[in-house]
Amino acid sequence: MTTTEEQLEQAQQFERLKVLVDKPYRYIDRKWDAVFWVSAAFIVGAACDITKLLFAGDWDFWTDWKDRIWWPILTPFALVIIGSALQYIQWLAWRMPTGMTYTAICLWPLATLGRWVQWGNFVHYPMNFVWPTTMVPAGIFADWVLFKTKSFILTSVVGSAVFAFGWWVSNYVMIAPYLQPAQWMDRILTVSDIQGIEFIRSQTPEYLRIVEHGTLRSFLGETQYVSLVFGATVTIAGYWIGQFIGRMLAIWPIGRFMKKW
């Protein structure tokens, strides 16, 4: 087939698709779209919450665990996984750069409600000690990168880095008041340390806390930024784990039963 014929066929295909984009369906109206988005929210939020709790649970949970080494490395890695899977699914199926943000807005109310009901009302930990981190601003940036680059490879590198930095900035703003020093028990501690000691956690002796202890290294005191860069790198790996989940565990099994035009 000559080039002109190929171009003609492609143009005809585009015209058919343009008609399909706006085709009104008698029985599948926008209510179905709303039902889909709302009902999927519980599964997506739960999946992201479970993944986050399994990999980075305590760091997301307590203010005295939100340190400058482990928190920025593990938490964005844990959060990006399900968001990445949803990015792939939603871009493939609808060309919508919404996967990461949708995951974030599904996660936030579930995580917050869980903390408030279980840890606030049931056990009476103060909410300023057990607030969950937010990934919404980070998700917006990652989705923006996908829409601009239209490439999952570029999104995995640039988008993951932007996700990790955006996540850290949005959550550091919240932890900042709790990093102020205070004199307590004849020591200088942060407000978050005092929260961890004063609000009893009977089965979590302090030595179980995995935070920065200090090692021989030459970062000139810029530990935080080195952790951020490493966290961004680790987030790339998390992004591709999410891509694997989206491609191999979600889309590929469905694709075996769906008709492709």
Next chain:
Amino acid sequence: MIKRLAALLLLGMATTVAYASPASAHGERSQEAFLRMRTIGWTDVVFSGGQRHAQGDIVIAQGEKFTIKGVAKLMNTWPDTLAKGLPRIGYINIATQGPCVAMLERKINGVSTPSRIEITKGNYYSFEETLMGRRVGRWHVHPTFAVKGAGTLLGPGQWIRVTPHAFSSPVKLYNGKTINLENYHLVSVWTIQVIGFLLGLIWIFWWTWWGKTAKGNPRRTVTNPAVTLAIPLNDDGIAVGLNTKKDHRVVNIIALATALFLLIGWIWQASAFPVKIPQQVVEYEPPKTDLDTAPTLATVDARSAKYDYQAKALRLQVETKNVSSSPIQLSQFVTSTLTFDNPSSGSTAYGPYQDTLKLSPSGTIQPGQTATLTIDLPGSRFNDEHLLPTGESQLVIAGLLVFKDASGNKSSAEMEEPLQPHYIS
């Protein structure tokens, strides 16, 4: 048939929920007896403060303080199965149902101790914890000694009743400002989270509801695969009208607004909280106490530990030599959470974790003299506390024998003896 089976199954599950009683205390009894006896010896544990209720509870108001004082000995009989036989890091705390009381001060061997300590087998750790009533209710509170690589050992507990009263948790910052730890900056945390959430909602609503296709029709979701599966993955669908240049403009605006929001937040935290430090790790070795250096009054060699099932009595026989220059008398036998007092030495049993022992011969042991002491202990107390290791992998009774001399000086000696659970003839 299947429906009946399903209904029966549901009913069965429902009854387990309906009849489940709340678990609120004494979980330490589920730990193995021989481990509890061989690890920490709790002596002189006293709860003070508040009012005493008729039932023995301590009644305090929210915000009112009370104190737990005592001595925990890290016994030389520490088993090899825990922390590889070498306990190094410990944490003295309390066990209760969450933050129903708040820790205000903790002193170990006279030194304020916010977190973990370096520990050595055979040493004494004198603790004083000042706590505050926080949550209304009736709570069981134990002092605890957690050891890294092993777990948490509980001392004798006390019921604490917290009554309603206005309270706060004041903490003084480096800049002199006093804050309330209960709600410090809670509003700013929620504000930042809610604003972020709203930005995300705007993004999603644009793509799912407000946004339009190239022809100005509402954007669809469920029916789009008919189009999207026919175009390449790196095609954003502008050519077929799925997305538009307006979408690009809108996402740029939302992303910019988000970046601006984070920038404002960053500037705010940098100016509002100019001094910040990372979370602190405090670890040190407490100084030795007088108990560590006090002269030994007696050496002991346990000869037998027999349990009579019918009489419910535990009989210990211990050969004791007075190595001091003053007559001594057995004052107490302490094992895990239980303390047994010898009334003839002047010790009086009080509290739910104390009882009396019968000693024979009951008198003093003269300097240089060796006596074989027969100590009869009420087995029912061991039963109640699950401290009889029958059915466990090590049939051992261990504890501290506390001796007192004529001047009132005390010293303790550890004993450990295989348990022989058969009849006393």
